[in-house]
Amino acid sequence: MSVSVDAVNTAVIVFNSVTSFSGTPITVTAAATSVLAGIDFTDATATTKPTSVVITWGAQTLSIVLGADTGFLNGASHSNRAVLYGKELPTIGAQTFAGAWTNAYSGYANIVSWKGGDTTTPFKNGTATGLVSDTAPTVSVTSPAGDFAAGVCAVDSDSINAVGQTTWWNNATGSFGNSFANYTAGAGATTLSGTLGGGAGWTYAACDVQVSQATPFVPSTIAGYVENEW
Amino acid sequence: MVNTSLTAIATITTGVITSSSSIPATLVDPAVTQVKVMWDITGNTSASNVSSQVRLDVSQDNGVNWTTLCTAGRNKGYDLGGGPDPNNASIVHPLPGVGNPQRMIRVFLILSAAMTTTLTAILS
Numbered sequence: 001m002s003v004s005v006d007a008v009n010t011a012v013i014v015f016n017s018v019t020s021f022s023g024t025p026i027t028v029t030a031a032a033t034s035v036l037a038g039i040d041f042t043d044a045t046a047t048t049k050p051t052s053v054v055i056t057w058g059a060q061t062l063s064i065v066l067g068a069d070t071g072f073l074n075g076a077s078h079s080n081r082a083v084l085y086g087k088e089l090p091t092i093g094a095q096t097f098a099g100a101w102t103n104a105y106s107g108y109a110n111i112v113s114w115k116g117g118d119t120t121t122p123f124k125n126g127t128a129t130g131l132v133s134d135t136a137p138t139v140s141v142t143s144p145a146g147d148f149a150a151g152v153c154a155v156d157s158d159s160i161n162a163v164g165q166t167t168w169w170n171n172a173t174g175s176f177g178n179s180f181a182n183y184t185a186g187a188g189a190t191t192l193s194g195t196l197g198g199g200a201g202w203t204y205a206a207c208d209v210q211v212s213q214a215t216p217f218v219p220s221t222i223a224g225y226v227e228n229e230w
Numbered sequence: 231m232v233n234t235s236l237t238a239i240a241t242i243t244t245g246v247i248t249s250s251s252s253i254p255a256t257l258v259d260p261a262v263t264q265v266k267v268m269w270d271i272t273g274n275t276s277a278s279n280v281s282s283q284v285r286l287d288v289s290q291d292n293g294v295n296w297t298t299l300c301t302a303g304r305n306k307g308y309d310l311g312g313g314p315d316p317n318n319a320s321i322v323h324p325l326p327g328v329g330n331p332q333r334m335i336r337v338f339l340i341l342s343a344a345m346t347t348t349l350t351a352i353l354s
Contacts, residue, residue: 011264011324015302016315017271020283023300023323048309096298104304104319173322175315 002146002185003211006032006113012169012179013097016106017043019050022098025111028057028090032113034122035090036209037062038152038168039099040108041081042177045074050101055085057111058095062087067126068151068207075131075156075201078177082130082154082205086123108179110169114148118210130154130203138193139204143186144211150183151192151206159197183209253337253351255293260331266352267300267337268320271308273346279307281342282319284349289334290327296336299323303340325353 009025028035037055049072055062062085069083090113097111114122125142135158143149150168155178163170165184172178182192192206258265267284274280283303287296302321310316327333339349 009324013300013324014266014322015320017304017308017319018302018321019304021300021302021321022298023321024297024326025324098301104308175320 001116001212003114003116003148003209006115008112008168009110010167010169012108012110012171014108014171014174016175017104019102019104020098020100021109022096024094025097026113027094028092028113030092031115032090032092033115033117033119033212034086034088034209035062035111035113036123036150037085037097037109037111038181039083039085040152040154040179041105042078042154042174042179043106044176045079047079047105048103049079050103050105053099053101056098057087058091060087060091065123065126065207068128068205070128070130070154070203070205073131073203077157077200080154080156080177080203082152082203084126084152084205084207088119088122106174106176108169108171108174110181112168114209116212118213120213121210123207124210125208127207128203128205131201133199133201135196135199136193137196137202137204138191139206141190141192141206141208143190143208144188145186146211147186148183148209149186149190149192149206150209151204152179152181153194153202153204154179155196156201158200160194161197162195164193252339253349255289255334255336258325258333258335258353260329260333262325262353263328264322264354265325265335266320266322268318268350268352269339270317270348271319272310272317274307276307276309278345280345281305283340284321285338286323287336288325290330290332292332293334
Protein backbone atom coordinates (compact mmCIF):
# COMPACT_ATOMS: atom_id res chain seq x y z
CA MET A 1 0.00 0.00 0.00
CA SER A 2 1.21 3.49 -0.78
CA VAL A 3 -0.05 7.03 -1.09
CA SER A 4 -0.87 8.45 -4.52
CA VAL A 5 -2.56 11.51 -5.94
CA ASP A 6 -6.34 11.29 -6.20
CA ALA A 7 -7.08 14.64 -7.91
CA VAL A 8 -4.88 17.61 -8.72
CA ASN A 9 -5.04 20.78 -10.81
CA THR A 10 -1.78 22.45 -11.75
CA ALA A 11 -3.58 25.74 -12.43
CA VAL A 12 -3.43 27.62 -9.15
CA ILE A 13 -5.99 30.16 -7.95
CA VAL A 14 -4.41 33.63 -7.86
CA PHE A 15 -6.04 36.26 -5.64
CA ASN A 16 -5.23 39.93 -5.24
CA SER A 17 -6.29 42.36 -2.48
CA VAL A 18 -9.21 40.35 -1.13
CA THR A 19 -10.38 38.91 2.19
CA SER A 20 -11.99 35.86 0.64
CA PHE A 21 -11.80 33.57 -2.35
CA SER A 22 -13.51 30.41 -3.48
CA GLY A 23 -13.04 28.06 -6.39
CA THR A 24 -13.62 24.55 -7.66
CA PRO A 25 -10.23 23.38 -8.87
CA ILE A 26 -10.60 19.61 -8.33
CA THR A 27 -13.13 16.79 -8.12
CA VAL A 28 -12.40 14.46 -5.21
CA THR A 29 -13.17 10.79 -5.87
CA ALA A 30 -14.59 8.18 -3.54
CA ALA A 31 -11.09 6.74 -3.12
CA ALA A 32 -9.71 9.90 -1.53
CA THR A 33 -8.38 9.68 2.01
CA SER A 34 -7.35 13.32 2.54
CA VAL A 35 -6.99 16.76 0.99
CA LEU A 36 -4.02 19.11 1.33
CA ALA A 37 -4.28 22.84 0.59
CA GLY A 38 -1.27 24.99 -0.13
CA ILE A 39 -1.53 28.73 0.51
CA ASP A 40 1.11 31.30 -0.44
CA PHE A 41 0.31 34.71 1.00
CA THR A 42 2.37 37.46 -0.63
CA ASP A 43 1.83 41.21 -0.65
CA ALA A 44 3.59 44.51 -0.08
CA THR A 45 5.65 44.50 3.09
CA ALA A 46 3.61 47.33 4.59
CA THR A 47 0.23 45.68 3.97
CA THR A 48 -1.55 44.64 7.15
CA LYS A 49 -1.24 40.87 7.52
CA PRO A 50 -4.29 38.62 7.30
CA THR A 51 -5.47 37.03 10.53
CA SER A 52 -8.15 34.51 11.46
CA VAL A 53 -7.54 32.54 8.28
CA VAL A 54 -10.13 29.84 7.61
CA ILE A 55 -9.66 27.36 4.75
CA THR A 56 -12.53 25.05 3.80
CA TRP A 57 -13.39 22.20 1.43
CA GLY A 58 -17.15 22.12 1.06
CA ALA A 59 -18.48 22.22 4.63
CA GLN A 60 -15.22 20.87 6.08
CA THR A 61 -12.69 23.16 7.74
CA LEU A 62 -9.03 22.34 7.14
CA SER A 63 -6.36 22.64 9.85
CA ILE A 64 -2.79 23.84 9.56
CA VAL A 65 -0.42 20.89 9.27
CA LEU A 66 1.66 21.13 12.42
CA GLY A 67 5.02 22.65 11.59
CA ALA A 68 4.19 23.41 7.94
CA ASP A 69 3.81 27.16 8.32
CA THR A 70 6.62 29.64 7.69
CA GLY A 71 4.75 32.61 9.15
CA PHE A 72 5.20 35.97 7.45
CA LEU A 73 8.78 36.69 6.45
CA ASN A 74 10.00 39.76 4.59
CA GLY A 75 12.02 39.24 1.45
CA ALA A 76 13.64 41.99 -0.59
CA SER A 77 10.29 43.22 -1.94
CA HIS A 78 7.37 41.49 -0.26
CA SER A 79 6.10 39.83 2.88
CA ASN A 80 5.49 36.14 2.26
CA ARG A 81 4.00 33.15 4.08
CA ALA A 82 3.83 29.54 2.88
CA VAL A 83 1.46 27.28 4.77
CA LEU A 84 -0.23 23.90 4.34
CA TYR A 85 -3.73 22.98 5.53
CA GLY A 86 -5.07 19.43 5.62
CA LYS A 87 -8.16 17.34 6.30
CA GLU A 88 -8.81 13.62 6.39
CA LEU A 89 -11.82 11.93 4.75
CA PRO A 90 -12.76 14.81 2.43
CA THR A 91 -16.22 15.23 1.00
CA ILE A 92 -16.47 13.59 -2.41
CA GLY A 93 -17.09 15.62 -5.56
CA ALA A 94 -16.37 19.09 -6.94
CA GLN A 95 -16.76 20.88 -3.65
CA THR A 96 -16.04 24.55 -3.11
CA PHE A 97 -12.49 25.25 -1.99
CA ALA A 98 -12.53 28.54 -0.09
CA GLY A 99 -10.53 30.82 2.15
CA ALA A 100 -11.43 33.82 4.28
CA TRP A 101 -9.48 36.11 6.59
CA THR A 102 -9.27 39.63 7.93
CA ASN A 103 -7.37 42.39 6.06
CA ALA A 104 -7.17 42.29 2.27
CA TYR A 105 -4.16 40.35 1.02
CA SER A 106 -2.84 38.68 -2.12
CA GLY A 107 -1.44 35.28 -2.99
CA TYR A 108 -1.99 31.81 -4.39
CA ALA A 109 -4.14 28.86 -3.29
CA ASN A 110 -4.63 25.30 -4.47
CA ILE A 111 -5.79 21.94 -3.17
CA VAL A 112 -4.87 18.32 -3.94
CA SER A 113 -6.52 15.09 -2.79
CA TRP A 114 -4.67 11.89 -1.89
CA LYS A 115 -5.65 8.24 -1.79
CA GLY A 116 -4.11 5.34 0.10
CA GLY A 117 -3.28 7.68 2.97
CA ASP A 118 -3.89 7.36 6.66
CA THR A 119 -7.24 8.73 7.79
CA THR A 120 -6.25 9.25 11.42
CA THR A 121 -2.96 11.08 10.91
CA PRO A 122 -2.89 11.92 7.20
CA PHE A 123 -0.08 14.50 7.50
CA LYS A 124 2.96 14.64 9.75
CA ASN A 125 6.55 15.83 9.91
CA GLY A 126 5.57 19.36 8.92
CA THR A 127 8.52 21.63 8.34
CA ALA A 128 9.12 25.25 7.38
CA THR A 129 12.25 26.87 5.99
CA GLY A 130 13.13 30.48 5.33
CA LEU A 131 13.69 33.22 4.76
CA VAL A 132 16.67 32.16 2.67
CA SER A 133 18.19 34.47 0.07
CA ASP A 134 19.66 32.16 -2.54
CA THR A 135 18.63 30.71 -5.89
CA ALA A 136 18.05 27.12 -4.78
CA PRO A 137 15.04 26.71 -2.53
CA THR A 138 15.03 23.32 -0.91
CA VAL A 139 13.36 21.59 2.01
CA SER A 140 13.91 18.14 3.45
CA VAL A 141 10.91 16.18 4.71
CA THR A 142 11.05 12.94 6.64
CA SER A 143 8.86 10.88 4.33
CA PRO A 144 9.28 7.10 4.35
CA ALA A 145 8.81 4.89 1.30
CA GLY A 146 5.08 4.50 0.64
CA ASP A 147 4.39 8.08 1.76
CA PHE A 148 4.52 11.30 -0.24
CA ALA A 149 6.21 14.60 0.52
CA ALA A 150 4.48 17.82 -0.56
CA GLY A 151 5.41 21.47 -0.20
CA VAL A 152 4.71 25.05 -1.24
CA CYS A 153 7.40 27.66 -1.83
CA ALA A 154 6.74 31.40 -1.59
CA VAL A 155 9.19 33.19 -3.88
CA ASP A 156 9.69 36.83 -2.97
CA SER A 157 10.17 38.30 -6.45
CA ASP A 158 12.56 36.21 -8.53
CA SER A 159 11.68 34.22 -11.63
CA ILE A 160 11.09 30.50 -11.15
CA ASN A 161 13.51 28.80 -13.52
CA ALA A 162 12.66 25.21 -12.61
CA VAL A 163 10.50 23.20 -10.23
CA GLY A 164 11.95 19.94 -8.96
CA GLN A 165 10.06 16.67 -8.49
CA THR A 166 6.42 16.80 -9.68
CA THR A 167 4.98 20.29 -10.14
CA TRP A 168 1.80 21.00 -8.19
CA TRP A 169 1.79 24.55 -9.53
CA ASN A 170 4.24 27.11 -10.91
CA ASN A 171 2.96 30.65 -11.30
CA ALA A 172 4.44 34.12 -11.59
CA THR A 173 1.35 36.09 -12.57
CA GLY A 174 0.40 37.41 -9.16
CA SER A 175 0.71 41.09 -8.37
CA PHE A 176 3.42 40.51 -5.77
CA GLY A 177 5.62 37.45 -5.17
CA ASN A 178 5.80 34.30 -7.29
CA SER A 179 4.91 30.79 -6.21
CA PHE A 180 5.48 27.11 -6.85
CA ALA A 181 4.55 23.87 -5.15
CA ASN A 182 5.59 20.28 -5.70
CA TYR A 183 5.40 16.73 -4.40
CA THR A 184 7.21 13.44 -4.72
CA ALA A 185 7.13 9.87 -3.45
CA GLY A 186 8.72 9.43 -0.05
CA ALA A 187 12.25 8.07 0.17
CA GLY A 188 13.29 8.63 3.75
CA ALA A 189 14.86 12.07 3.99
CA THR A 190 12.99 13.41 0.96
CA THR A 191 13.98 16.62 -0.78
CA LEU A 192 11.68 19.11 -2.49
CA SER A 193 13.37 21.85 -4.47
CA GLY A 194 13.34 24.45 -7.21
CA THR A 195 15.63 26.90 -8.98
CA LEU A 196 15.19 30.67 -8.98
CA GLY A 197 16.59 33.47 -11.08
CA GLY A 198 17.83 35.46 -8.10
CA GLY A 199 18.23 35.62 -4.36
CA ALA A 200 15.55 38.02 -3.16
CA GLY A 201 14.33 35.39 -0.73
CA TRP A 202 12.10 32.33 -0.43
CA THR A 203 10.19 30.42 2.23
CA TYR A 204 9.18 26.76 1.98
CA ALA A 205 6.58 24.80 3.95
CA ALA A 206 6.27 21.04 3.51
CA CYS A 207 5.00 17.87 5.14
CA ASP A 208 4.72 14.12 4.83
CA VAL A 209 1.53 12.51 3.49
CA GLN A 210 1.39 9.32 5.52
CA VAL A 211 0.35 5.98 4.04
CA SER A 212 -2.51 4.14 5.71
CA GLN A 213 -1.49 2.75 9.08
CA ALA A 214 -4.52 0.48 9.33
CA THR A 215 -3.50 -3.02 10.34
CA PRO A 216 -4.45 -5.54 7.66
CA PHE A 217 -6.71 -8.43 8.74
CA VAL A 218 -4.73 -11.49 9.80
CA PRO A 219 -6.60 -14.73 10.52
CA SER A 220 -5.89 -15.91 14.05
CA THR A 221 -5.90 -19.34 15.56
CA ILE A 222 -6.69 -20.41 19.07
CA ALA A 223 -4.16 -22.89 20.32
CA GLY A 224 -5.59 -26.40 20.87
CA TYR A 225 -8.91 -25.61 19.22
CA VAL A 226 -9.89 -26.58 15.74
CA GLU A 227 -13.19 -25.44 14.44
CA ASN A 228 -14.96 -28.03 12.36
CA GLU A 229 -17.85 -27.67 9.99
CA TRP A 230 -19.89 -30.34 11.79
CA MET B 231 -19.55 36.00 -30.85
CA VAL B 232 -16.78 33.73 -29.57
CA ASN B 233 -14.16 35.54 -27.55
CA THR B 234 -10.55 34.87 -28.28
CA SER B 235 -7.74 34.54 -25.80
CA LEU B 236 -5.99 37.35 -23.97
CA THR B 237 -8.90 39.68 -24.56
CA ALA B 238 -10.90 41.65 -22.08
CA ILE B 239 -14.25 40.16 -22.95
CA ALA B 240 -16.48 42.65 -21.23
CA THR B 241 -16.19 45.76 -19.17
CA ILE B 242 -19.00 47.35 -17.26
CA THR B 243 -19.25 51.01 -18.10
CA THR B 244 -17.16 52.87 -15.62
CA GLY B 245 -19.33 54.84 -13.28
CA VAL B 246 -21.34 54.60 -10.15
CA ILE B 247 -22.76 51.14 -9.69
CA THR B 248 -25.58 51.32 -7.21
CA SER B 249 -25.77 47.79 -5.85
CA SER B 250 -24.78 45.13 -8.32
CA SER B 251 -23.98 44.64 -11.95
CA SER B 252 -22.83 41.87 -14.21
CA ILE B 253 -20.99 40.81 -17.29
CA PRO B 254 -23.71 39.05 -19.26
CA ALA B 255 -23.44 35.45 -20.40
CA THR B 256 -20.67 35.27 -22.95
CA LEU B 257 -19.51 32.42 -25.16
CA VAL B 258 -15.88 31.48 -24.54
CA ASP B 259 -13.28 30.28 -27.03
CA PRO B 260 -12.83 26.50 -26.53
CA ALA B 261 -9.08 26.96 -26.11
CA VAL B 262 -9.31 29.26 -23.11
CA THR B 263 -7.83 27.68 -19.98
CA GLN B 264 -8.29 30.34 -17.31
CA VAL B 265 -10.20 33.49 -16.50
CA LYS B 266 -9.23 36.56 -14.50
CA VAL B 267 -11.95 38.71 -12.97
CA MET B 268 -10.76 42.14 -11.94
CA TRP B 269 -12.51 45.13 -10.41
CA ASP B 270 -11.30 48.66 -9.73
CA ILE B 271 -11.08 49.46 -6.02
CA THR B 272 -9.88 53.06 -6.18
CA GLY B 273 -13.44 54.22 -5.60
CA ASN B 274 -13.69 52.18 -2.43
CA THR B 275 -11.46 53.69 0.21
CA SER B 276 -11.67 53.06 3.92
CA ALA B 277 -13.77 56.19 4.14
CA SER B 278 -16.39 54.86 1.72
CA ASN B 279 -16.17 51.38 3.24
CA VAL B 280 -18.16 49.41 0.67
CA SER B 281 -18.07 45.62 0.70
CA SER B 282 -17.53 44.12 -2.72
CA GLN B 283 -17.94 40.53 -3.90
CA VAL B 284 -17.55 39.06 -7.37
CA ARG B 285 -18.97 35.73 -8.52
CA LEU B 286 -18.11 33.95 -11.74
CA ASP B 287 -20.47 31.29 -13.12
CA VAL B 288 -19.69 28.84 -15.89
CA SER B 289 -21.98 26.93 -18.22
CA GLN B 290 -20.93 23.98 -20.37
CA ASP B 291 -24.18 23.84 -22.38
CA ASN B 292 -24.69 27.23 -23.98
CA GLY B 293 -26.17 28.79 -20.86
CA VAL B 294 -28.83 26.23 -20.02
CA ASN B 295 -27.24 25.19 -16.72
CA TRP B 296 -24.88 27.30 -14.61
CA THR B 297 -22.57 26.55 -11.69
CA THR B 298 -20.55 28.97 -9.61
CA LEU B 299 -16.87 28.55 -10.44
CA CYS B 300 -15.25 31.05 -8.10
CA THR B 301 -15.80 34.07 -5.90
CA ALA B 302 -13.64 36.72 -4.27
CA GLY B 303 -14.20 39.89 -2.34
CA ARG B 304 -13.62 42.12 0.62
CA ASN B 305 -15.90 43.11 3.45
CA LYS B 306 -14.92 46.79 3.65
CA GLY B 307 -13.02 49.57 1.92
CA TYR B 308 -9.34 49.72 1.06
CA ASP B 309 -6.28 51.55 2.19
CA LEU B 310 -4.76 51.49 -1.25
CA GLY B 311 -1.28 49.99 -1.07
CA GLY B 312 1.71 49.54 -3.28
CA GLY B 313 2.66 46.85 -5.72
CA PRO B 314 2.34 46.72 -9.47
CA ASP B 315 -1.45 46.92 -9.50
CA PRO B 316 -2.70 48.71 -6.39
CA ASN B 317 -5.90 49.88 -8.08
CA ASN B 318 -7.55 46.51 -8.68
CA ALA B 319 -8.67 43.45 -6.76
CA SER B 320 -8.82 40.22 -8.73
CA ILE B 321 -9.04 36.45 -8.84
CA VAL B 322 -7.61 34.07 -11.44
CA HIS B 323 -9.17 30.61 -11.71
CA PRO B 324 -8.72 27.70 -14.14
CA LEU B 325 -11.68 27.38 -16.50
CA PRO B 326 -12.97 23.81 -16.85
CA GLY B 327 -14.25 22.31 -20.07
CA VAL B 328 -11.36 23.18 -22.39
CA GLY B 329 -12.35 22.19 -25.93
CA ASN B 330 -16.07 22.61 -25.35
CA PRO B 331 -17.54 25.05 -27.90
CA GLN B 332 -20.69 25.53 -25.79
CA ARG B 333 -18.86 27.00 -22.81
CA MET B 334 -20.06 30.32 -21.42
CA ILE B 335 -19.26 32.52 -18.44
CA ARG B 336 -21.04 35.31 -16.63
CA VAL B 337 -19.77 37.55 -13.81
CA PHE B 338 -21.59 39.39 -11.03
CA LEU B 339 -20.33 42.21 -8.84
CA ILE B 340 -22.33 42.72 -5.66
CA LEU B 341 -21.77 45.89 -3.62
CA SER B 342 -23.11 46.98 -0.26
CA ALA B 343 -23.43 50.57 -1.48
CA ALA B 344 -22.86 52.64 -4.56
CA MET B 345 -19.30 53.02 -5.77
CA THR B 346 -17.45 53.91 -8.93
CA THR B 347 -15.71 50.89 -10.42
CA THR B 348 -14.97 48.89 -13.52
CA LEU B 349 -15.44 45.12 -13.74
CA THR B 350 -13.41 43.19 -16.28
CA ALA B 351 -12.99 39.54 -17.21
CA ILE B 352 -9.84 38.51 -19.05
CA LEU B 353 -9.49 35.13 -20.75
CA SER B 354 -6.23 33.39 -21.52
